[in-house]
Every structure is written in structure tokens, then in C-alpha cells.
Amino acid sequence: MGLRNYQRLLDPESIHFDRFWQTVWNTVLFVLMSTPLLVGAGLGLALALNQKIRGRNLFRAVFIAPWTLSVAVVGLTWWWMFNGNSGVITLFMQELTGSSPGWLTSNPWAWITILVATLWWTIGFNTIILLAGLQAIAPELYEAAAIDGARAWDKFRYITVPQLRAVLLLVITLQIIASFQLVGQPQLMTGGGPPAAETTPVLLHIFNTAFAGRRELSLAAAMALIVAVLMVAVSIINFRLFRTERA
Amino acid sequence: MSAGPIPAPAGSVPATADDTTSQANDGPGRPSRIWAYLAMILVSAFFVVPMLIVLATSFKSGAEVFTDPGLIPRDPGLENYEALLTGGSAFYRWFLNSAMVSVAGTVLTVVLTSMSAYGFARMEFPGRNLLFSLLITTLLLPSVMFLVPQFKLIGQLGLYDTLPALVLPGIAGVFGVFFMRQFFLGIPVELEEAAVMDGASRLRTFVSVILPLAGPALATLSIITFLAFWNDYLWPAIICQEQCTLPPGLRLLQRQYLADYGLMMAGAVIAAVPVLIVYVIAQRWVIQSVTSAGIKG
Numbered sequence: 001m002g003l004r005n006y007q008r009l010l011d012p013e014s015i016h017f018d019r020f021w022q023t024v025w026n027t028v029l030f031v032l033m034s035t036p037l038l039v040g041a042g043l044g045l046a047l048a049l050n051q052k053i054r055g056r057n058l059f060r061a062v063f064i065a066p067w068t069l070s071v072a073v074v075g076l077t078w079w080w081m082f083n084g085n086s087g088v089i090t091l092f093m094q095e096l097t098g099s100s101p102g103w104l105t106s107n108p109w110a111w112i113t114i115l116v117a118t119l120w121w122t123i124g125f126n127t128i129i130l131l132a133g134l135q136a137i138a139p140e141l142y143e144a145a146a147i148d149g150a151r152a153w154d155k156f157r158y159i160t161v162p163q164l165r166a167v168l169l170l171v172i173t174l175q176i177i178a179s180f181q182l183v184g185q186p187q188l189m190t191g192g193g194p195p196a197a198e199t200t201p202v203l204l205h206i207f208n209t210a211f212a213g214r215r216e217l218s219l220a221a222a223m224a225l226i227v228a229v230l231m232v233a234v235s236i237i238n239f240r241l242f243r244t245e246r247a
Numbered sequence: 248m249s250a251g252p253i254p255a256p257a258g259s260v261p262a263t264a265d266d267t268t269s270q271a272n273d274g275p276g277r278p279s280r281i282w283a284y285l286a287m288i289l290v291s292a293f294f295v296v297p298m299l300i301v302l303a304t305s306f307k308s309g310a311e312v313f314t315d316p317g318l319i320p321r322d323p324g325l326e327n328y329e330a331l332l333t334g335g336s337a338f339y340r341w342f343l344n345s346a347m348v349s350v351a352g353t354v355l356t357v358v359l360t361s362m363s364a365y366g367f368a369r370m371e372f373p374g375r376n377l378l379f380s381l382l383i384t385t386l387l388l389p390s391v392m393f394l395v396p397q398f399k400l401i402g403q404l405g406l407y408d409t410l411p412a413l414v415l416p417g418i419a420g421v422f423g424v425f426f427m428r429q430f431f432l433g434i435p436v437e438l439e440e441a442a443v444m445d446g447a448s449r450l451r452t453f454v455s456v457i458l459p460l461a462g463p464a465l466a467t468l469s470i471i472t473f474l475a476f477w478n479d480y481l482w483p484a485i486i487c488q489e490q491c492t493l494p495p496g497l498r499l500l501q502r503q504y505l506a507d508y509g510l511m512m513a514g515a516v517i518a519a520v521p522v523l524i525v526y527v528i529a530q531r532w533v534i535q536s537v538t539s540a541g542i543k544g
Contacts, residue, residue: 064534072495077301080301188497210398
């Protein structure tokens, strides 16, 4: 009797099975899409900020500013930008090409808008940590390479990347954990759709199961535990992978 | 004797070397430098323009949003802000709730976590290490696990849809305990021993010897905690019906005022401005808190 909720989630015949695992997959999909994007772009910005250019503290301040906002503000902002009803990006596209896709109501655009909003919101966090890592690399290494006539790409490949490895792995790990927690952006921007559950992450599905409609708290708690087990497993695999890579 | 002069050139050599290289880059590298600036300005625009669009929209009332899509409103007005903030409106209550919850939450969190962090850092008691490991373990567990149990617990305490429900679950901040403990461990024990020799109690030592030294750490913790309480979305969205804060309130606005985009954007501006002010004033500590949050993981 105590395991009934788990049966409902693990038995393919159950009506709860498909929706639950589809939303788990949606979350995994988001992790797979967002991690390379946010770590890669964060590294790009950190490298740019690590150059000697005037006003870089101001640029850095601008890049992090959205990180201080609530997901509700971020979601509402980009929901309005992409809105089919007079949203700026929609109007711009109509002006430019005569028509605009339904950004929030059709895939792949719905996912892309969520990725853009997430990039805007949290990239500053990755950038700061990676920038701190870049600044910890001894300048002597670059000077020695310059004497040997190394090109910019060689310096990046043979000095920056290996020296930054530990920080990079940390940022990747934190990004995976953060992306697993996706909930507010789709809730405010796409409502979890295009019409059905195409962009509903599992956390939103848990939220809807427990705190909306029929308020099936026990079923939601079982979902949360399965997700937690998956997340811990991913963390362990992640940790192991990076460990063997270092050894 | 010789230790003096040696570090001085060692420190200044890279600096002068940097200067010459950057000067050298100014000559032949000027076009690439202009491109770098252009790129930075474009990226900055990506971060700033959405905020400006939200701000502009918030000054347009009713149908103006559709007739005047420009970045500079033709006929700016404060109608939306007035509508949201008139006394007695739901939004006004959310705003007050956000302020009260964030201030009370920050004060309680900083007091509680710094005291318990001091205990973990300095006091000997049975089970200390076990307790601390347990705390750290909860930091590694995904927070989604706690939503349903916390919801039930708050219900059993009869606190559903109250302000304490928004404050209490957050104040036992494990990250704060971890962060402050690290800081306290770095303070030399000798400083406290002198106070204890003079007959000061534990509490007195903590308040008059340790806390004054912990200013920067307390500032960082306060700011990160304030931002967390002010911005928290998921938990208040679960627990509140009437007594909401601004983030779940924005979602209610979005559902209630179907196409009144000006009004919603004014709501977003009101929710964003306090944290942006904190950010501008305390940027150094915000950035520090990001780096320490990185260390946490």
C-alpha cells in the first residue's frame, strides 16, 4: 500500500507514467541544451572581460545585473518580449519578414525563448566564477608561451583550458544542478506548452500535481523523491567522470 | 635585509611588461580593439535593452501598449504605478509583505546562522562533527525533495498563508552556517582567549570580539540572504493565497489582467528596483557572494 504512488509512476500501464516521464525528459533536455550554452557563453564573456579594455568593470556589472532579479521578473520580461500580442520581438520580426513565429506557442521556439531568458538571467553567475579562475592563472605562463611564439589559439588550448579545468568542472556541475531546477521560466512564459506539456519540466509537473487542481500531495512527493534520486545519481556520475579524467 | 628589494621588482616587472604590451597593442591592434568594444557594447545591449523595454512599457497605460510600441513612450504616465500602489490593493499588500519578509528573514537568518556557525567553529560538544556533516549533506540534496514535507509541516503548524510561513523555512540557512563557520575558523583563537581570561562569557566574546571582525562576511551573507528572500518565487507560490510576496504576485497579475501589459510591467519594475538598488550600492559584496556561492559547490 505504501508503494502505491511509486507503482503509479513506474508502471508503463499507469495513466501517470507517460506525463511524468515526459516531463522528466523535458528537464533532461533542458539540462542538455542549457549546460553547453551557458558554460560556453559564460567562458566567452569571461575571456572578453579578462582583456585589458577600459570600462571592463562596468561591462561586468551590466552582465551580472539580471542575476539579481527574481525568476518572476525575468519570466515576465521575456514573456512580454516574445509575446504574440504586440511583443517587441514579434513586432520586429513582422516588420522584417512580414510574419513572426509563435515564439511561446510552438516548438522549437518555445524552448529557445526559455533558453534565451535563462541565458539572460544567469550567465553573469558563470562569468564571474570563470573570470575569477582566469585571473588566478599565472601571467608567467602566457609570457613564456609568448616568448616561444605561441599564437592566441595555442595559448588558449594549452594554457587556459588546462589551468581552468577545475573551475570549469565546478561551473559545469553547478550549471547542471541549476538547470535541473527549471520551473519559473516555463511557468510564466509558455505555461508549460505549446498547448500540452511540451515545455513542462518535471518540477513544474510536481508543482501542478501537488499544489494545483486535485492536490495529490503523496503522488507529488513520490515524484520528487524519484527526481531527487536521479539528480543525486547524475551528480555522482558527473563527479566520477571528472575524477577519472583528472587522474 | 635582501628580502626587501627582491619582491619589489618582482611585483613591478609584470606590471610594466603589461603596460608596454597594451601600448604596443594600441598601435597595430587598434581595429581589433574597436571590434572588441563593439562586441562588448552589443552584449551589454542584450542585457540592458529588455530592462528598458519593460520600463518603457510600464509608463504606457491601457491600449497605448498596442498603439505605441516605441522604446520612448509618446505620452508617459504613472497610471499603472498609481493603480498598483493605491492603499488597500492586493499588489500593495504583496509589496509590504515582500519588504517585511525580506527584512525579517535576513535579520533572523544572519543572527541564527552566525550564532550556530560560531558554535560549530569554536565550541566543543558531543556530536558536533556528526551534526555538521548532517547539515552539509542537506546542502547536497535537491531542494525539490523538501517542498511537499515543508508544505505539510507549515499546514500542521497552522501557518498556511501567513507571513511566518514565508520566513521560517528559509532562516535555517545551511549555506549561511557553512559560510560563517569558514570565516570564524580563520579568526585566531588567541583573540578570544584574551577576552575569556578577562572573564567574558561566550555570548559576550561572540558579540564584542568576533562579530566586529566579521563585518565583511556578515555583509556578504546579509545581501545574498536579502536577495534570496526578496526574489523567492517557488515557495511563496506554493504557500500563499492572500498573503503573497511580489514574485508569486507577478504571476497572479499576469493571469488576472490578461492584456494589460503596462500594468504587469509596472509590477515587474517595482519588484526589480529594490534589488537593483541593492546591487548598485553593494556590487562588491554581490560579486563576492557569487564567488563564495561557487566555492560552496
